[in-house]
Amino acid sequence: MNVLAVDIGGTHYRVALVNQTGTILSVQRAPVxxxxxxxxxxxxxxxxxxxxxxQAVEPVQAVGIGFGGPVDFRQQRxxxxxxxxxxxxxxxxxxxxPHLDVPLVVDNDGNxxxxxxxxxxxxxxxxxxxxxxxxxxxxxxxxxxxxxxRGMHSQAGELGHVPLLPSGPLCTCGARGCLEALCSGPALxxxxxxxxxxxxxxxxxxxxxxxxxxxxARDVFACAHExxxxxxxxxxxxxxWFSSAVRAVVRTIDPDTVVVGGxxxxxxxxxxxxEAAVNEHPLLADAPRVAVKAAALGDDSVLxxxxxxxxxxxxxxxxxx
Amino acid sequence: MNVLAVDIGGTHYRVALVNQTGTILSVQRAPVxxxxxxxxxxxxxxxxxxxxxxQAVEPVQAVGIGFGGPVDFRQQRxxxxxxxxxxxxxxxxxxxxPHLDVPLVVDNDGNxxxxxxxxxxxxxxxxxxxxxxxxxxxxxxxxxxxxxxRGMHSQAGELGHVPLLPSGPLCTCGARGCLEALCSGPALxxxxxxxxxxxxxxxxxxxxxxxxxxxxARDVFACAHExxxxxxxxxxxxxxWFSSAVRAVVRTIDPDTVVVGGxxxxxxxxxxxxEAAVNEHPLLADAPRVAVKAAALGDDSVLxxxxxxxxxxxxxxxxxx
Numbered sequence: 001m002n003v004l005a006v007d008i009g010g011t012h013y014r015v016a017l018v019n020q021t022g023t024i025l026s027v028q029r030a031p032v033x034x035x036x037x038x039x040x041x042x043x044x045x046x047x048x049x050x051x052x053x054x055q056a057v058e059p060v061q062a063v064g065i066g067f068g069g070p071v072d073f074r075q076q077r078x079x080x081x082x083x084x085x086x087x088x089x090x091x092x093x094x095x096x097x098p099h100l101d102v103p104l105v106v107d108n109d110g111n112x113x114x115x116x117x118x119x120x121x122x123x124x125x126x127x128x129x130x131x132x133x134x135x136x137x138x139x140x141x142x143x144x145x146x147x148x149x150r151g152m153h154s155q156a157g158e159l160g161h162v163p164l165l166p167s168g169p170l171c172t173c174g175a176r177g178c179l180e181a182l183c184s185g186p187a188l189x190x191x192x193x194x195x196x197x198x199x200x201x202x203x204x205x206x207x208x209x210x211x212x213x214x215x216x217a218r219d220v221f222a223c224a225h226e227x228x229x230x231x232x233x234x235x236x237x238x239x240x241w242f243s244s245a246v247r248a249v250v251r252t253i254d255p256d257t258v259v260v261g262g263x264x265x266x267x268x269x270x271x272x273x274x275e276a277a278v279n280e281h282p283l284l285a286d287a288p289r290v291a292v293k294a295a296a297l298g299d300d301s302v303l304x305x306x307x308x309x310x311x312x313x314x315x316x317x318x319x320x321x
Numbered sequence: 322m323n324v325l326a327v328d329i330g331g332t333h334y335r336v337a338l339v340n341q342t343g344t345i346l347s348v349q350r351a352p353v354x355x356x357x358x359x360x361x362x363x364x365x366x367x368x369x370x371x372x373x374x375x376q377a378v379e380p381v382q383a384v385g386i387g388f389g390g391p392v393d394f395r396q397q398r399x400x401x402x403x404x405x406x407x408x409x410x411x412x413x414x415x416x417x418x419p420h421l422d423v424p425l426v427v428d429n430d431g432n433x434x435x436x437x438x439x440x441x442x443x444x445x446x447x448x449x450x451x452x453x454x455x456x457x458x459x460x461x462x463x464x465x466x467x468x469x470x471r472g473m474h475s476q477a478g479e480l481g482h483v484p485l486l487p488s489g490p491l492c493t494c495g496a497r498g499c500l501e502a503l504c505s506g507p508a509l510x511x512x513x514x515x516x517x518x519x520x521x522x523x524x525x526x527x528x529x530x531x532x533x534x535x536x537x538a539r540d541v542f543a544c545a546h547e548x549x550x551x552x553x554x555x556x557x558x559x560x561x562w563f564s565s566a567v568r569a570v571v572r573t574i575d576p577d578t579v580v581v582g583g584x585x586x587x588x589x590x591x592x593x594x595x596e597a598a599v600n601e602h603p604l605l606a607d608a609p610r611v612a613v614k615a616a617a618l619g620d621d622s623v624l625x626x627x628x629x630x631x632x633x634x635x636x637x638x639x640x641x642x
Contacts, residue, residue, distance in 0.1 A: 128473050142573070149465075151575020152449050153610055158572040163565045175601070244484045248569045251479040252463070254472020280496070289474055 002056045003310035004049060006065040007302040008032070009109065010136060013041065015048045017056055018307035022120040024300065026055055038086030046099060053100060063104040064310030065092055066112030066302035073107055073154040103313045109133075109302045110157055111148045113295075114141025116305025117259045121296035126257035130249055132159055133301070134242070134265035137172065138180040142253065148309075160184070162245050179245040183238045185217035185264050191234055192220050204228040221267045235269065242270075243277035250278055250290050261295025323377045324631035325370060327386040328623040329353070330430065331457060334362065336369045338377055339628035343441040345621065347376055359407030367420060374421060384425040385631030386413055387433030387623035394428055394475040424634045430454075430623045431478055432469045434616075435462025437626025438580045442617035447578035451570055453480055454622070455563070455586035458493065459501040463574065469630075481505070483566050500566040504559045506538035506585050512555055513541050525549040542588045556590065563591075564598035571599055571611050582616025 002025070005016045009032065016027040028048050032041060053060045069087065070079040081087040092106050114123075114131035123129040123143070131141045140159025142149040149156045160180035161173050168177025169187065181187055192215045196206055204223045209215050223231035246258055258278070260271055275292035295301055323346070328335045330353065337348040349369050353362060374381045390408065391400040402408040413427050435444075435452035444450040444464070452462045461480025463470040470477045481501035482494050489498025490508065502508055513536045517527055525544045530536050544552035567579055579599070581592055596613035618625055 149574060152577040153575055155610075156573065156575035158575075161572050162569045166561065166565060240487065244487060248483045249573050251482050252477065252570050252573050253470060254474055254477035254479075256473040289476075 004060045004063045005303045005306035009068045062310035062313045064306035065106040066109040066306040071108045073150045110139030111141040112305035113301035116301040118143040119308040120304045122259045122293040128255040129257045130255045132260045133262040135262035182241045188217040243274045258292045266294045325381045325384045326624045326627035330389045383631035383634045385627035386427040387430040387627045389430045392429045394471045431460030432462040433626035434622035436629050437622040439464040440629040441625045443580045443614040449576040450578045451576045453581045454583035456583035503562045509538040564595045579613045587615045
């Protein structure tokens with residue numbers, strides 16, 4: 001069985017043909033032009049879907065889409081996009097049906113990435129898994145016994161918006177001190193800039209800022225690697241917040257595995273000590289019980305999760321024989 | 322169908338005969354003597370179980386037990402009790418079988434109380450419910466689509482140990498700044514005593530302390546009711562912590578209903594503003610989506626949850642006709 005998988009992110013989107021073992025047979029990638037809105041993206045996406053679908057030796061059985069924004073799963077409609085105008089209430093099903101009449105399923109990319117890692121990545125073999133993606137934003141997804149936990153309002157797994165610091169920095173969601181406002185890439189960069197502006201930074205981080213006139217999370221990691229004590233401290237604090245957030249979720253649902261992806265989440269050193277901190281609770285046994293692992297699929301978590309979601313929609317006929 | 326329900330708490334235990342509509346037909350109550358250990362309690366419990374069971378007009382079909390400490394649900398064994406010695410690894414099944422050979426199920430009182438409220442109390446009609454009991458400790462339980470979420474290590478729903486304040490007071494679990502360490506009855510009392518010892522309290526709370534030589538959470542609520550600004554502030558802070566903890570759990574699993582029980586949780590004013598705070602997230606729609614309700618069963622949440630758990634074990638035969 002072949003399925004079509006689509007990953008629509010904040011900066012680019014991809015369309016792929018995936019077989020039932022999770023192998024990407026072909027893929028197309030294109031940028032998201034935020035200012036151009038949803039209609040422009042859909043105009044480019046449709047011929048790409050049809051082209052990739054046309055390449056398939058066997059007919060495409062289903063389409064799975066991971067969307068970078070909240071999706072009402074029951075209604076199978078996009079709620080809204082924070083990045084691009086024109087998505088509110090959009091139905092991929094209604095849009096694609098006249099052109100390719102196969103079952104289609106869409107969900108937000110946190111849930112879909114979780115399913116990808118669960119089926120094909122670092123979560124293979126686990127039963128109940130929690131997934132974080134820590135990059136420009138912080139997303140998440142929860143897979144319980146093979147099923148994505150979507151919740152009563154398609155709002156479960158909003159793990160970037162677990163509150164950690166009531167008086168902390170403003171989050172993209174409007175609340176203060178969410179995990180995303182403390183540990184995302186932009187949050188780390190801003191914390192580094194604050195240090196420099198506050199004058200308390202006289203080290204590698206400052207030199208790099210003077211060279212570049214800006215800083216990214218990547219710079220923070222690089223400076224920490226070079227031994228800059230301020231950068232090291234900044235990452236220690238971020239790890240501390242992150243482990244608090246993970247502990248809150250682990251105390252709540254008690255999974256066997258936590259998988260962490262994203263540019264920040266998989267940066268060298270970010271996960272150091274997190275597993276130990278999460279398992280430190282004296283009410284748990286001495287040995288670590290919850291495994292904390294880096295995601296294994298890199299940029300493909302969402303694409304392969306979208307494929308897995310489509311496969312569940314149409315279970316492989318070949319597998320039954 | 323009649324079942325036998327047992328609630329073993331930190332200060333007393335109860336044995337009841339319950340029918341399938343959740344009516345308590347008879348009940349016995351006795352103190353827990355902490356220093357005397359598990360064996361002494363069991364010696365008293367056995368004849369009470371047999372007496373209550375003997376009163377039943379129809380034979381007792383099953384036994385449900387809510388235990389005030391961690392229980393390994395899969396093994397159906399007590400893990401340990403923090404209050405009373407001698408419970409480690411205890412099997413109620415092995416213990417009772419020679420005397421009363423009916424199916425038996427045991428779980429920790431947080432989970433069992435959650436099921437009680439879900440089936441017979443404030444959670445009736447909900448699909449996915451989160452339950453808190455805020456009293457001497459802070460416990461919890463999660464019911465998803467009628468099933469208690471127990472987790473991979475029988476550790477789900479440990480909602481009192483969600484971390485909120487990394488540098489906060491030491492919790493009974495050994496960690497710092499857990500919800501329990503900030504919002505339990507003893508935590509509120511200690512915060513009030515700290516205010517008085519710090520000399521920053523010159524009001525009703527201080528007068529009461531001088532009269533009584535001690536303070537309880539009940540005093541804090543009473544003084545707040547009388548308008549003591551320090552007591553009011555203390556409860557505001559507790560509500561703030563509590564709403565943060567609830568938000569973390571709601572962002573994670575997205576239930577439709579949160580039910581709050583326990584002496585502190587149901588004290589007048591404790592829940593004021595919690596529902597609004599939990600639903601404040603701009604990513605959710607404007608109208609409150611998650612209902613936050615006071616528990617409806619008072620002291621009977623665990624007893625009726627134990628009955629509900631026993632009923633599931635043996636579904637009512639009469640109900641099938």
